[in-house]
Amino acid sequence: DSHIQYERVGADVTMKCGSMDWDAAVTWTANGTDIDESHLNGSYLILKNVDLSQSGQYSCYEGSSWHLKYQTSLRVGTPPKEPVLMCRSNNYPKGFYCSWHLPTPTYIPNSFNISVIHGTKDMVCEKDAVPKNRCHIRYLQLFSTVKYKVTLTVTNPLGKNFTTLTFDEFAIVKPDPPESVVAKPVPNNPRRLEVSWQNPSSWPDPDSFPLKFFLRYRPLILDQWQHVELSDGTSHTITDAYAGKEYIIQVAAKDNDIGTWSDWSVAVHATPWTEEPKHLTTEAQITETTSASTSSFMAPPTTKICDKGAVVGS
Amino acid sequence: MAAADSPSAALRRRDLCSRGIRLAGKMRADVVDLLDAYVEQQGLDASASVAAVEGVPQAAVERWDEQTGTQRLLENLAAYRAFRALLAQMLEEQREQLGEADAGLGRALAAVLLQVSAFAYHLEELLRLESRGIPGEEEEEEEDGLPPPPRLSLFEQKLRGLGVLRELAQWAVRSVRDLRQLAKPSPATGTAPGLAESP
Numbered sequence: 001d002s003h004i005q006y007e008r009v010g011a012d013v014t015m016k017c018g019s020m021d022w023d024a025a026v027t028w029t030a031n032g033t034d035i036d037e038s039h040l041n042g043s044y045l046i047l048k049n050v051d052l053s054q055s056g057q058y059s060c061y062e063g064s065s066w067h068l069k070y071q072t073s074l075r076v077g078t079p080p081k082e083p084v085l086m087c088r089s090n091n092y093p094k095g096f097y098c099s100w101h102l103p104t105p106t107y108i109p110n111s112f113n114i115s116v117i118h119g120t121k122d123m124v125c126e127k128d129a130v131p132k133n134r135c136h137i138r139y140l141q142l143f144s145t146v147k148y149k150v151t152l153t154v155t156n157p158l159g160k161n162f163t164t165l166t167f168d169e170f171a172i173v174k175p176d177p178p179e180s181v182v183a184k185p186v187p188n189n190p191r192r193l194e195v196s197w198q199n200p201s202s203w204p205d206p207d208s209f210p211l212k213f214f215l216r217y218r219p220l221i222l223d224q225w226q227h228v229e230l231s232d233g234t235s236h237t238i239t240d241a242y243a244g245k246e247y248i249i250q251v252a253a254k255d256n257d258i259g260t261w262s263d264w265s266v267a268v269h270a271t272p273w274t275e276e277p278k279h280l281t282t283e284a285q286i287t288e289t290t291s292a293s294t295s296s297f298m299a300p301p302t303t304k305i306c307d308k309g310a311v312v313g314s
Numbered sequence: 315m316a317a318a319d320s321p322s323a324a325l326r327r328r329d330l331c332s333r334g335i336r337l338a339g340k341m342r343a344d345v346v347d348l349l350d351a352y353v354e355q356q357g358l359d360a361s362a363s364v365a366a367v368e369g370v371p372q373a374a375v376e377r378w379d380e381q382t383g384t385q386r387l388l389e390n391l392a393a394y395r396a397f398r399a400l401l402a403q404m405l406e407e408q409r410e411q412l413g414e415a416d417a418g419l420g421r422a423l424a425a426v427l428l429q430v431s432a433f434a435y436h437l438e439e440l441l442r443l444e445s446r447g448i449p450g451e452e453e454e455e456e457e458d459g460l461p462p463p464p465r466l467s468l469f470e471q472k473l474r475g476l477g478v479l480r481e482l483a484q485w486a487v488r489s490v491r492d493l494r495q496l497a498k499p500s501p502a503t504g505t506a507p508g509l510a511e512s513p
Binding site: 093140141142144166207208209257258 | 361477
């Protein structure tokens with residue numbers, strides 16, 4: 001007979017050759033390769049302190065007739081640790097989703113079961129095809145003070161574990177970041193940048209459930225961010241940008257009344273408008289330009305007339 | 315049915331709605347602060363689950379998005395009238411138990427009570443705007459026909475107070491959402507729809 005055998009990493013494993021007696025002459029193979037006699041105790045195969053690499057197909061043949069008497073697929077793995085569970089509403093008030101993962105791999109198949117209870121009511125968590133470790137729950141009620149209790153149980157042939165989350169409806173509301181963030185210089189304004197963005201497409205009803213936004217920006221040459229909070233609208237003009245410096249800009253969103261801030265949006269870069277440099281062409285134009293500009297040049301107020309380098313306007 | 319919606323009535327409603335949204339937003343912030351102070355001073359566990367307390371209007375609602383404007387306003391009004399009575403009772407109990415020992419909590423309670431009363435009046439104004447009959451307070455009491463609540467133990471009073479403030483905080487958010495719905499221009503006319511129709 002052939003079947004799957006699960007064993008924990010580090011376990012000692014004994015395999016019998018089907019119904020063969022202990023003292024029968026047999027041959028054992030692992031993935032088709034003969035196993036050394038040192039691993040045998042009579043016709044039993046003994047594997048000490050197994051590790052992951054010893055997973056494989058083990059077969060036992062009767063004496064010299066090569067008649068297959070026993071076959072098993074050994075799977076070495078671990079029981080599941082407490083799963084990491086996260087629930088979040090990024091499309092409030094439609095519903096929320098829960099997603100989970102195991103902190104460490106088990107190397108053998110696991111099955112997950114999730115239960116969502118609201119007060120005394122069992123709620124359905126509709127599994128997503130992809131990603132597999134995620135499911136959705138529709139809000140049947142809004143504005144409830146009753147907490148939600150979500151329990152995720154993970155089971156595999158070597159063990160079982162679970163995690164429970166209890167939360168309020170409002171606490172898990174966290175929009176996705178704003179989308180289509182665009183930053184542009186403002187012509188003839190060396191200290192301005194115009195930033196615009198859109199509500200996250202996953203947020204279903206911005207009219208009834210408006211989002212507010214948080215904008216952060218800084219010149220690449222500095223580490224310190226500047227922040228501004230905006231309670232309506234999806235654009236803002238930065239008016240205190242350093243002239244000529246490239247800026248990095250990001251936006252975050254939050255429901256106007258409840259929940260937490262989204263992650264920061266994708267960063268965009270922009271540099272404020274700068275005056276086009278005047279191009280020097282032929283000699284004549286230079287002379288002409290120089291005489292024209294000298295007559296209009298005024299010494300900056302801080303320069304003293306008697307300064308060596310000072311150029312006196314005529 | 316609500317009076318056909320003249321532009322001036324629509325503008326007036328929008329104005330009342332936006333003022334109501336600000337009032338509810340402020341009220342919510344104050345209630346959340348009061349809730350924190352109440353939990354601490356009454357020695358309660360902030361995460362304790364409080365079963366639905368009889369007589370405390372539940373903010374939880376199903377198919378909220380399908381409600382008409384009139385339903386929203388009438389349910390809001392009934393709730394804030396109930397909270398007015400509940401907060402007044404809490405204030406009374408507070409004074410009995412603690413006297414002046416805890417004037418801070420009493421003042422905060424009184425301030426929220428004032429806001430709840432103002433908000434109830436604001437809702438009545440909105441209903442009047444729609445020449446919609448405003449249910450008299452006596453009518454509601456008759457409808458309830460409930461016998462006066464039994465005398466609660468001190469701990470039960472505290473738990474009920476927690477339940478009242480929690481529900482009120484939820485109601486304040488719901489009211490903001492309801493008023494936003496009412497203020498929304500209807501796709502066809504571009505003006506806020508009459509209450510009976512507005513989803």
